[in-house]
Amino acid sequence: MKIGLIGATGFIGRHVARELQARGHSVRAFGRRHEELDRLGFPRSVTIRPRAFDWSAHLGGLDAVVIATGALGGADMIKAHEELPRQVAEAAAGAGIRHLVLVSAIGASLDAPTAFLRTKAEGERAVLGQDRLGWMVLRPSLVYGPGGSSMDFLAALAAFPIRPRIASAPIRPILVDDLAAAIADILESEETLPATVDAVGPGPIVLDDYVDALGRWLGVTPRLVVRLPLSFIVRAASFLRLPLVNEDMATMLANGADGDPEALSRLTRTRPSDLGQGLARHPATPAERRMAALAPWLEGLWLSLGLFWIASGLTALANMESGRVLLAEASIGGRLASAIVLGGGLFDVALGLLTLVRRYRRMAAIAEVLTVLLYTALATLIVPSAWADPLGQLMKNIPIVMATFLLIQLPKR
Ligand SMILES: NC(=O)c1ccc[n+]([C@@H]2O[C@H](COP(=O)([O-])OP(=O)(O)OC[C@H]3O[C@@H](n4cnc5c(N)ncnc54)[C@H](OP(=O)(O)O)[C@@H]3O)[C@@H](O)[C@H]2O)c1
Incomplete structure (x- = not known):
């Protein structure tokens, strides 16, 4: 198939591209940063111009489209979660695209407690509003794997000599390879697709279990464990201007990122790995261990x-x-x-x-x-x-x- 991949420079996008190419599909990568698309080795990539980008001129001839754009805050959040999916969905409907997958997030809802999840829900509405069979929304829990910024951040926390324990509701992390395989399965499927599907790992675990697992993955044990309220961590992180940690993230952690662990297996051939298996598929490289130790x-x-x-x-x-x-x-x-x-x-x-x-x-x-x-x-x-x-x-x-x-x-x- 010829597949348009929007957000190809992102963590999930890069892994989806690799999976699709490994299965012999041709990927037309879309991204804002031309030099990054080149660095990632995408042939025939398309650079999205910030203003007045004509999607219909670039979607013709494609069999499927994957939208994997996102941002945790700022002006990009509305653009990547709401505006871009709306524009792509309209152009894709006009171009008669058979399959479209929007990568949303677990908990997306128009009345969700965070702007992140509300904007995600707006994007879902724009895609599903086109009322096309073969178009669907995937809602991942926390996604982990090589190059993931949340995994890098939490690995640095795991490598830090003082380990804060952070109370969170249950999450079901999913390995990025499994998410990418499920997306490829969906695009190849001839079955009728549901509108929205959770994309979660077996779990459930809490964030502290995840950080502990990352510590084992890196081969480090904390020297001092301290219990800290999430609100303190968010305040400290925003004082240090750390990316990734903000009020929305804290609310999402407090509410958890749980979903139906059987949903992907019912729909696709993919059987999501549990956290231990998933991490073992990518043993920490010396560079990852060094970076986790250095980052803080x-x-x-x-x-x-x-x-x-x-x-x-x-x-x-x-x-x-x-x-x-x-x-x-x-x-x-x-x-x-x-x-x-x-x-x-x-x-x-x-x-x-x-x-x-x-x-x-x-x-x-x-x-x-x-x-x-x-x-x-x-x-x-x-x-x-x-x-x-x-x-x-x-x-x-x-x-x-x-x-x-x-x-x-x-x-x-
Ligand atoms: N990673 C997770 O744990 C997780 C969990 C649940 C849901 N998701 C959702 O999955 C999607 C992808 O996540 P990710 O982890 O791959 O994020 P990521 O690594 O930050 O990648 C985001 C992608 O979106 C692109 N983008 C951001 N703003 C854009 C804009 N205004 N116009 C065009 N492109 C824009 C980025 O382009 P640049 O490279 O140019 O910045 C990048 O390609 C997001 O919607 C996220 O909410 C992720």
Whole structure:
């Protein structure tokens, strides 16, 4: 079959593409990021333009369409959950597409307690409203597998020396391979399809069981276990600006992500693996183990880098006289010296504040490396003896530059 896959750059989309290609189908991948589609090796991919994208011009000749777009919040959430499925459903109906699968989420409902699930329900309504046989909605519970951002996040939690225990209602995680296989089965099916089907693993478990299983998968055991209310974790995570954790996520965890464990087996040939089997199908690679161990400390490094620049800027502002004394050694005095010390202090504080904002932090880190190099070069010219300072006044700049380079080098996603 010729299958259009929308959201091909996402976690679920990538696995669905691999499954469909392995079964000999031809995939037309749709995504917003052309370079990412290329990196993933999709031939004949289509880049979705943010404004005025004509879906009907790109769906012709396809036998089936899978929509696997989503976002956890922000403007993208409405676009990916409501607007895009509506536009695709209208164009797909016009193009006579035989099969369409929308990847929604368990608990989607127009009166759900979270915007995430309400927007999902709007997308479902747009697709099912076309009233086509062979079009359906799949509602996964938590999906896990290689490259999944929730799994990466919780694996980092499992690898952290202090393990918070988080109370959650039951969830039935499903392995992404099983979800992808079920989607492929559905697209290949000639049977009459139900409108909506739960896509869940055998479960049920609670989130703590899942984190423990990830710990075993990584081969780590927590050194200290603490019980923390979910509200505290959400507050801490939003202070650290961690992606994935927000009020909606907390509400969904508190309500659980349970569903009918037999639903997929009744409809498809896929028999979802339990969590232990699923994780064993993808033993943790050295890179995954290293990343899980590093991730919390990298966030800590960003935070401490930002605070370091703010503190050093404030120290310079509070102690302007020593800055002027230093500049006097280079024969710079008077108003110019005061302006340099004041400007330098404010600049450092600004860099530190930008480092705390996820969107700007990489740009700030580049400026910080350049600034440290400049400060170090100037200090070397003015007071070369600082290199011999027993507290390592200038020597410290070497590991600071290295650590900042490390953060700059990390891939954005
Ligand atoms: N993962 C889970 O545990 C889970 C559980 C239940 C339901 N789901 C649902 O399954 C779907 C896919 O999840 P996932 O884990 O694969 O998410 P993901 O890795 O974040 O991928 C989301 C995909 O949607 C695309 N996208 C986001 N906003 C878009 C927009 N405005 N226009 C076009 N494309 C947009 C992304 O494109 P870019 O790459 O360009 O950002 C990406 O391809 C979502 O609807 C999610 O709610 C996931």
